[in-house]
Amino acid sequence: MFSYNRLKRYTFQLEAKNLSDIEKTKRDLKELGLSDEDIDYVYMPSSHRKGFYLEKKSSSMKAAGVGAVFGLIWGLLAMFFWEFDIQFKFENFMLMGWLANLIFLPLGAMTITALLGLIMGNSSHYYEIRYGTNDSKSQSHVLFAVNVSPENKHKVENMLKQNLPRSYFLNDHKFESEIGIR
Numbered sequence: 001m002f003s004y005n006r007l008k009r010y011t012f013q014l015e016a017k018n019l020s021d022i023e024k025t026k027r028d029l030k031e032l033g034l035s036d037e038d039i040d041y042v043y044m045p046s047s048h049r050k051g052f053y054l055e056k057k058s059s060s061m062k063a064a065g066v067g068a069v070f071g072l073i074w075g076l077l078a079m080f081f082w083e084f085d086i087q088f089k090f091e092n093f094m095l096m097g098w099l100a101n102l103i104f105l106p107l108g109a110m111t112i113t114a115l116l117g118l119i120m121g122n123s124s125h126y127y128e129i130r131y132g133t134n135d136s137k138s139q140s141h142v143l144f145a146v147n148v149s150p151e152n153k154h155k156v157e158n159m160l161k162q163n164l165p166r167s168y169f170l171n172d173h174k175f176e177s178e179i180g181i182r
Contacts, residue, residue, distance in 0.1 A: 029156065032152065032155055032156060033152070034152070034156070060117075060118050060119075061118075063117035063118065063120055064114045064115075064117040064118040065114075065117070066117055067113035067114045067115070067116055067117025067118070068110045068113060068114040068117070070113050071106070071109035071110035071111070071112060071113030071114060072106050072109065072110050074109045074113070075105040075106030075107070075108065075109030075110060076105075076106050078105050078109065
């Protein structure tokens, strides 16, 4: 992934679980003419050392919220444009007609679409950059950023794609704004 920033430089952001791929990539980048100033590392903090780290988050709650709003709109439209004869009887209490439609159509649609959003959103993840100490042993990420001039952008992008697995590229624009890479 690359993004264009104010200083007319492209930033490639990557993540890796070990340093061996990064060291090889760093050597290859130097062969392309990049200097040490063009290559930044942000190491994972430990439980006693502050630093930047990636926090993996699920998109399920966002998707459920979007689904609920969509369901509410769909339910209200259904209530006004289609006639449903909904009747609800509970002991001596009878709920029917317009009031039953108002309660059951939007709520039912909201529930169904929110559940669908929850299920679909659970399969997608995104990363947030955090600063502080990290007590989790599972998050052993190393962040690796490559800053290049516009002339070298395509050359570096192709080289990175050939040398690193596709999953190493981060799709997270917050990295640039929160850490402030040059």
